[in-house]
Amino acid sequence: MDRKMGTLYIDRKDLHIKLSGQALAFCSNGIREGVVPINPLKRVVIVGNVTLDTPVLHRLSDNEISVVFLSGKRLRFRGILHGRLHNNGLLRVKQYEKSLADFSTKKSLEIVKKKVQKQRDFLMEVRERRSDIRYVLTESAGTLEKITGKLRGEPPELEALRGFEGGASAAYFSVYTKMFPESLEFSRRNRRPPEDPVNALLSLCYTLLHFEAVREIEVIGLDPVIGFYHQFEYGRESLACDLVELYRTDVDRLVWDLFRERVFTVRDFSTEDERPGCYLKKESRKRFYPLYEEWAKSVRTLLRDEVRKLATEIMDGQDIIPE
Numbered sequence: 001m002d003r004k005m006g007t008l009y010i011d012r013k014d015l016h017i018k019l020s021g022q023a024l025a026f027c028s029n030g031i032r033e034g035v036v037p038i039n040p041l042k043r044v045v046i047v048g049n050v051t052l053d054t055p056v057l058h059r060l061s062d063n064e065i066s067v068v069f070l071s072g073k074r075l076r077f078r079g080i081l082h083g084r085l086h087n088n089g090l091l092r093v094k095q096y097e098k099s100l101a102d103f104s105t106k107k108s109l110e111i112v113k114k115k116v117q118k119q120r121d122f123l124m125e126v127r128e129r130r131s132d133i134r135y136v137l138t139e140s141a142g143t144l145e146k147i148t149g150k151l152r153g154e155p156p157e158l159e160a161l162r163g164f165e166g167g168a169s170a171a172y173f174s175v176y177t178k179m180f181p182e183s184l185e186f187s188r189r190n191r192r193p194p195e196d197p198v199n200a201l202l203s204l205c206y207t208l209l210h211f212e213a214v215r216e217i218e219v220i221g222l223d224p225v226i227g228f229y230h231q232f233e234y235g236r237e238s239l240a241c242d243l244v245e246l247y248r249t250d251v252d253r254l255v256w257d258l259f260r261e262r263v264f265t266v267r268d269f270s271t272e273d274e275r276p277g278c279y280l281k282k283e284s285r286k287r288f289y290p291l292y293e294e295w296a297k298s299v300r301t302l303l304r305d306e307v308r309k310l311a312t313e314i315m316d317g318q319d320i321i322p323e
Helices: 054-062 089-099 102-127 131-150 158-179 197-220 238-245 248-260 282-314
Strands: 002-004 007-010 015-020 023-028 031-037 043-047 050-052 066-070 077-081 269-271 278-280
Touching: 007 282, 015 054, 043 050, 043 197, 050 054, 054 077, 066 197, 077 197, 089 102, 089 282, 102 131, 102 158, 102 238, 102 248, 102 282, 131 158, 158 248, 197 238, 197 248, 197 278, 197 282, 238 282, 248 282, 278 282
Parallel strands: 007 043, 015 050, 043 066
Antiparallel strands: 002 007, 015 023, 023 031, 066 077, 269 278
16 A cells, blocks of 8 residues: 555555545454545555445545556556536536537647647757767657647648657657667557556556546546547547647656666566566555656646646636636
8 A cells, every 4th residue: 555645556455445434444354454544535546456345435435535446467447436526517518519519620739739749849858868869869859840840720630630640659659769778678669468668667657647637527527538639439538538648748758767767677577478468566566656646746737727728618718617
């Protein structure tokens, strides 16, 4: 268990969680091992096989504490629980209307422009530190700058916009992979399952960031499955995917820093023949959670402001969303 910045991470098998007054009590084999006060919490992340009494979920819901469920070793997003959500039906009606109007195209362009610009800025920052790959960093940053120029003016058709974004991502990752030592075997972006330590950490961070986006979207009253750049796809929180695009480069920078500073190395990850993929070891996850929380502190504020701004735009400038 780890608690920091209002987030409680529960990542231990065979725990039984009970309500104890204004606290959560943690028991193992019938023995009480510790308690955590409920009042400071804003979110709880539960990993793997944990047993909870129903009153625990009731109390967390009453206190408007979000609970996210991740699978065990693979740390796949399984679901999210909130308390009472915003009941602004008009906001959702407007969201559905805007998703089928010109607003969708303009918002998509804004998302892609911001993402590509952040990718370019990040590569230029790295160029000052990595003289050994300065040429390829400069070349890729130049490609991103050209794509940004093509995105100025009238919004292109959605498929054309996706083409620009895909080209930018290809140029960006072609050099992002070169920023890591060869021992990490990071040659391309892959997932489900991630095949190397860098992809494993990227996927974990993206998963947690996706949860942050879903939480803010649902709390304010928007529908997470109705996006603008990411069109409707059954079972996908497309609006959350839209918002995550704005902060993917921030995740990339975090992961690069963690490996560059050798906070994590190959030894922190495991691979198994019977379950393909590469994953952060349980003991290493204990070190990861507080580091992620420190990083997420500022990103959560930006994300919350971005969601509120989007809701106001959807309502044509009417700031009727309660604090």
